[in-house]
Amino acid sequence: MTPAFKQHFSQTFSNYRWLLHFIFWVIFIGLFYFASLKGGLFNNPKFPDPFPQVFMTTFCLVIFLQSYIFLLGVIPMHKQKKKYVFWLCLTLLFLLWFLINVSIISMVIRTIPIMNIRPELSLWPLLKNHLLVYLFTSSIFIAFYYFIDIYDRQKEILKLGQFKSEKIELESRFLKSQVNPHFLFNTLNNIYALSLKKSERTPIIIERLESLLHYMLYECKEDLVALDDEFTFTNSYISLEKLRHKEDQCTITTTIKGVTAGRKIAPLLLINFLENAFKHGTKTSFGKSWINMEIEVLKKELHFKLQNSKPEVPILQTFSEYQGGIGLKNVKRRLEILYPKRHKLTINNAPDHFEIYLILIF
Incomplete structure (x- = not known):
């Protein structure tokens, strides 16, 4: 048995x-027995015992075996290949194969001496009733199979969608959790630099x-936070950086336009851009530097523009990390x-400068 067959087998009977298969076959045998009575198989001098019992048992066994060969072997193999036209042709061939099998079995059974069937007696009227039962129940069987198959596929799609959603949620949480140590690492580096200078601004x-x-x-645990709170946080961070930089060394300007009340945004989304600007755009070796942040809140959009100065051409290569740092990759x-x-x-x-322009649709 191949792993694919084992999986399909366990799925079919799990x-x-x-129990549904058992109920189906009980109903099928009941219909088959009813067709046998109507067709004159039992209590008919033309078909003495044990022919009715042997014929009915053999007929049911052939249908049973052929149905599960088709169900467990043929359908899954060609369904995976998505050759639906070929599968339809194969289904018709399978029905033809069944008719041939039943005809051959009937001919073999009637030749057994113990059956006492006259050679000139035609079995076609008897077979015709049973074939109608077979075609009817086969249609129900295939329809039932595909109903279950569609149900299973929908469950798999939903399960896969849920798995992807959970994966994305976990990744989102991980990325957000990365912001904290990244931010803390950069800030502690700044505090360490000030402590070496014994700056009074360190406390x-x-x-x-x-x-x-x-x-x-404690306030960024939800998926969305108030836009006002996020702006307060970014302004507090800018104030923190202003303490570290002298006014004559770095000029920092911020502009916020529009109505922010009632709007929400993913937390800690803008801080990485600001960190990047202060980290790479305000080094003392650059001389006079500047950072300009402009935010405009429209009816359905947020426009965020951040610019920072860059060093002169001779040290331009130090900025190759601009678009490759963990902060920008994260955001x-x-x-x-x-x-x-x-x-x-x-x-x-x-x-001469580095610019970020972000448009968010609420």
């Missing part, structure tokens, strides 16, 4: 389906960091998961 930055971490750990994947076909992200790595 979950009490064997203030640690205090601000505590409030940011509180939001990230790109989160956008694909959380806003499929509802976002447009444009990244422009110009000679």
Whole structure:
């Protein structure tokens, strides 16, 4: 037995389906016996015992064996190949094969001396009634099989869809969880740099960091958060960075337009862009640097534009990591998961500045 056959066999007879098969065959034998009575098989001097019993048993066994050969062997093999025209032709050939088998078996049975069947007696009227029963029950059997098959396929599709949904949800949670250590790593690096300089701003930055971490750990558990809360978080992060940079070293401007009340957004979606801008656009070796953030909330869209300065041409190669860092890779994947076909992200790595332009559809 091949693994595919074992799987199909267990699926066919699993979950009490064997009981449905049993009921079907009980009904079939009942109909067959009724057709035998109507066709004059029993209590008929033309067909003395034991011919009626042998004929009926043989006929039922042939149908039983041929049905399950077709059900467990032929149908699954050609259904997987999706050769439906070939399968239909094969079904007709199978019915023809059945007729030939029954005819041959009937001829063999009548030649057995103990049956006492006269050679000139035709069995066709008898076979005709039973063949009608066979065609009727076979149609029900095939229809029943395909009903169960469609039901199983729908269950598999739903199960696969649920599995994909759970996989995407787990990936989304993992990506969101990555934001916390990534953000913390960058911020602690900044605090460490200030502590080496013995800056008086270090305690203030640690205090601000505590409030940011509180939001990230305790207020971002839902799939969506209030847009106002997310903007408050991003502004707090910008304020934290302003403490680290002198005004004459880095110019930071922010603009928010539109109505934000009642709008929601996936949490921690914009912070990666800001981290990237501050990490790569405000190094002291660049001289005078700048960051410009513009947000506009429309009726059904959010437009987010972030620009930051870049160093002069001689050190341009240090910016090759712009589009390959874990932060941007993370947010790109989160956008694909959380806003499929509802976002447009444009990244422009110009000679003198780096620009992010994101459109989200609510």
